[in-house]
Amino acid sequence: MTLLAELLDGDRRALARAISAVEDGTEQASVILAGIHHRVGRAAVVGFTGPPGAGKSTLIGGYVSALRQSGRTVAVIAVDPSSPLTGGAILGDRVRMLAHAEDDGVFIRSLAARGHLGGLSATAPLVIDLMDAAGFDVVIIETVGAGQSEVEIAELAAVTVVVCAPGLGDDVQAIKAGILEIADVLVVNKGDSPEAAVTRAQLFASQHLRSGEHRAVPILTATATTGQGIAELVAAIDAKLGEQPPRKTDSAQRIRRMLAAQAARLVRDSVLAGTDPTIEAICQDLQNGRLAIAQALARLFAACAQPKPPEKTD
Amino acid sequence: MGKHHRILLAKMGLDCHDTGIVIIAQLLRDHGYEVIYLGLHNSAEAVVRAALQENVDAVGISFLSGQHMTQMRLLMEALSRHQLDLPVLCGGVVPRDDADALAKLGVAEVFFPGTLGPDLIERVGRVLERQDHAA
Numbered sequence: 001m002t003l004l005a006e007l008l009d010g011d012r013r014a015l016a017r018a019i020s021a022v023e024d025g026t027e028q029a030s031v032i033l034a035g036i037h038h039r040v041g042r043a044a045v046v047g048f049t050g051p052p053g054a055g056k057s058t059l060i061g062g063y064v065s066a067l068r069q070s071g072r073t074v075a076v077i078a079v080d081p082s083s084p085l086t087g088g089a090i091l092g093d094r095v096r097m098l099a100h101a102e103d104d105g106v107f108i109r110s111l112a113a114r115g116h117l118g119g120l121s122a123t124a125p126l127v128i129d130l131m132d133a134a135g136f137d138v139v140i141i142e143t144v145g146a147g148q149s150e151v152e153i154a155e156l157a158a159v160t161v162v163v164c165a166p167g168l169g170d171d172v173q174a175i176k177a178g179i180l181e182i183a184d185v186l187v188v189n190k191g192d193s194p195e196a197a198v199t200r201a202q203l204f205a206s207q208h209l210r211s212g213e214h215r216a217v218p219i220l221t222a223t224a225t226t227g228q229g230i231a232e233l234v235a236a237i238d239a240k241l242g243e244q245p246p247r248k249t250d251s252a253q254r255i256r257r258m259l260a261a262q263a264a265r266l267v268r269d270s271v272l273a274g275t276d277p278t279i280e281a282i283c284q285d286l287q288n289g290r291l292a293i294a295q296a297l298a299r300l301f302a303a304c305a306q307p308k309p310p311e312k313t314d
Numbered sequence: 315m316g317k318h319h320r321i322l323l324a325k326m327g328l329d330c331h332d333t334g335i336v337i338i339a340q341l342l343r344d345h346g347y348e349v350i351y352l353g354l355h356n357s358a359e360a361v362v363r364a365a366l367q368e369n370v371d372a373v374g375i376s377f378l379s380g381q382h383m384t385q386m387r388l389l390m391e392a393l394s395r396h397q398l399d400l401p402v403l404c405g406g407v408v409p410r411d412d413a414d415a416l417a418k419l420g421v422a423e424v425f426f427p428g429t430l431g432p433d434l435i436e437r438v439g440r441v442l443e444r445q446d447h448a449a
């Protein structure tokens with residue numbers, strides 16, 4: 001069987017390899033993506049976002065247990081930032097999900113953001129498609145709430161859960177503008193901490209101030225480490241899932257976004273590398289005022305479109 | 315776009331500290347690797363399933379309390395049960411006398427106490443280069 005056929009058959013190893021193909025942008029990835037789109041659109045996609053340390057991964061571990069008890073299969077994508085200096089990353093979210101290490105109904109994949117500015121990996125939307133096509137009932141995506149990632153996750157997920165917690169030095173007023181707009185469910189985690197009630201009150205006040213402007217969002221309290229509040233979280237997510245189609249954007253739109261994100265990265269990397277003589281000349285001309293920005297852009301895109309000469313190997 | 319090497323790091327058995335392996339994780343990250351960290355007390359089956367799902371290029375296990383022979387045997391068995399052909403690296407408090415036995419089990423590299431960063435990075439790089447060629 002081909003990798004594509006195995007993937008559609010639900011084979012876990014094929015899924016794992018297909019994800020790598022898509023992440024690395026190999027030719028095989030194009031074949032796979034073209035071959036799955038008739039099978040995409042069934043999985044319920046649930047996003048979890050919020051500041052580092054809020055307890056997203058731990059909470060997802062508990063949420064996955066509840067989903068498994070109700071007989072649903074689950075795939076999780078856990079995204080962490082890549083080091084901007086080396087491109088390396090430490091992806092540690094699985095540590096909080098070890099209860100599912102030997103469950104065939106759970107598939108967890110860690111992704112490094114790989115330089116995508118939003119904090120979400122540029123290929124995450126396609127990885128969701130692969131998991132969807134492999135037959136998982138629910139696809140969960142965890143991302144650190146930074147930069148543009150909240151907005152991106154809200155565009156991808158049918159339901160977006162924003163997780164906050166007391167004591168992160170980041171009080172709720174300071175939680176970035178926009179978070180209430182994208183949240184479908186708000187969770188104050190670390191309910192065992194005495195300050196959780198304060199965080200919750202702040203969220204309520206903040207929501208109240210904006211009422212009229214925005215829809216009311218359920219605000220739950222949970223203690224991920226004990227499982228307290230998980231049942232209510234499942235109910236709140238299921239209620240929101242019931243209100244809309246499982247996938248928000250169609251695959252044409254996702255391909256479009258992915259292409260835009262990859263193109264932005266390609267151009268940015270080429271410009272910042274400072275090694276391409278054509279691009280260096282464009283920068284010089286800009287600096288000397290010999291080129292207008294629009295002309296510089298036109299020349300830059302032409303330069304980026306040129307195939308690169310093979311690298312010298314000696 | 316472009317290949318990034320991915321390495322799974324885990325502790326197996328009863329060890330209660332992960333300071334050493336976390337330092338290795340940081341070292342690998344600082345050399346451009348994507349490290350999937352699995353934490354403490356993993357079973358062989360859990361390590362292999364994680365390696366499979368994450369589609370890693372290598373697995374690294376660190377030991378402190380003398381269980382390396384037993385645990386490595388279990389891990390190699392689990393890998394072959396799942397027909398997963400991956401280089402396995404092992405390090406930590408492992409006596410040099412066990413080098414041959416570990417090699418016989420199929421362990422690709424053993425990092426004994428006192429291994430320096432640059433040496434580790436070079437040897438990991440070599441193992442992965444071999445793996446890339448085999449793939």
Ligand SMILES: Nc1nc2c(ncn2[C@@H]2O[C@H](COP(=O)(O)OP(=O)(O)O)[C@@H](O)[C@H]2O)c(=O)[nH]1
Pocket residue numbers: 050051052053054055056057058059093096189190191192193222223224225226
């Ligand atoms: N006290 C307490 N600690 C928690 C709770 N949930 C998570 N933690 C701890 O908070 C830390 C960060 O959790 P993690 O799930 O990795 O957060 P993430 O960065 O948002 O994914 C870990 O040490 C967890 O054990 C909770 O409900 N109560």
Ligand SMILES: [Mg+2]
Pocket residue numbers: 056057058093142
């Ligand atoms: Mg996390």
